[in-house]
Amino acid sequence: MLRTVNRVLIGIVGLVLVVVGGSVLAVGLGARPPSWWIHDGRHDVLLSDAERTKWQGHGWWWPAVLAALAVLVLLALWWLTAVLRRRRLAEILVDTGDGEGALLRGRALENVLAGDAAELDGVADAQARLTGRRTAPESRVRLLLEPHVDPVIALHHLTARSLLHARNSAGLAALPSEVRMKAVKHRAERVS
Template identity: 35%
Template sequence: MSRRTVNRTILALVGLGLLLGAALVLLGGLDAYGRLGVTPPHWWPLTSPDQPVLSAASRAKWSARSWWWPVAIALPALVVLGCLWWLFAQLRRGGPAGVDLPSPAAPGEPHFALHVRSRAVEEAIEAETVALPDVDRVTVRVTGAARRPEVRAVLRLAPGADTAALVTAYRDGPVEHARRSLGLPALPAQLRLRMSRPRKERAARAKSRGPRVR
């Protein structure tokens, strides 16, 4: 799940909760139930303008429970920590949503902006890289700024792979093709190589863990 999807989901849930809470307060404050002749359940909050959020009986009832104060302290603390985590995740620098391409307009002609999604660039490089020999898995990320993008790739290689030949194939293949397609001949590219465990070792590790219980 992408960061954009997570952000939209969190904002939608928070907005929905605030909207429902505001609607309950508004209906109770305007005495809408009494004017409409509606009798809400006894546990319904804010049924009249003079009713507090928690009645004196409710406050006395819950505060007498041994678990009330730990929950009353831990729950807001978790909410605050979750909000701080979300805020720091947004402030953390990530890759651009897209890459700005140089305009092919001739001198004297009006320029127009060209833009391509970063995910499209990543998928194109990944599809071409995973087809190279001895590549088990590849992850590509576009970082930097929209006008100065960088490509960072992590390749997981099969045991016994020829790393020198693979680096050359990656540089002359996916990276060079991306530079030509984007019109960015100086596109920086970083590559990190990781070796996969042999199949026998992976099978032995999986066997040592025992069968999974579902």
């Protein structure tokens, strides 16, 4: 959901910036603007003296402008952190039992978990992703099941074998998981 909202917002902001920037550039280079455009010509300013000083006497104007700009800056910073935040867990802290810890690469555990799940009976393909914190990881597993497989049995095998094996091998107390299953769709073939 966040990925879709992010792409839509980036598309809208990009389109607005291209249209406004391109039209201002075109007017600045000497193109004749339409009658409804905010600039009349090449030497026109964005705000005239009358427009700039119109609200100067009102005490609420500048605090409202600064508050709106502060909200815009905070929204832009929130958006930037949401975009730059890592979705995948880079490493997991494994308790070695001697007071020290070891770091396990997240991709390594993802690959092992996906490979182990793909070897289950009736699983055509499996993908795994680790999220959460490095001391409390969570997994998201996607299974592509053959049409003859019962999803309840596949889920039981996944939790009893693959997830249990991954949890025990990483020395984790718990490994909360979200499992999504989808059936393989075979194309109909003509039989003679």
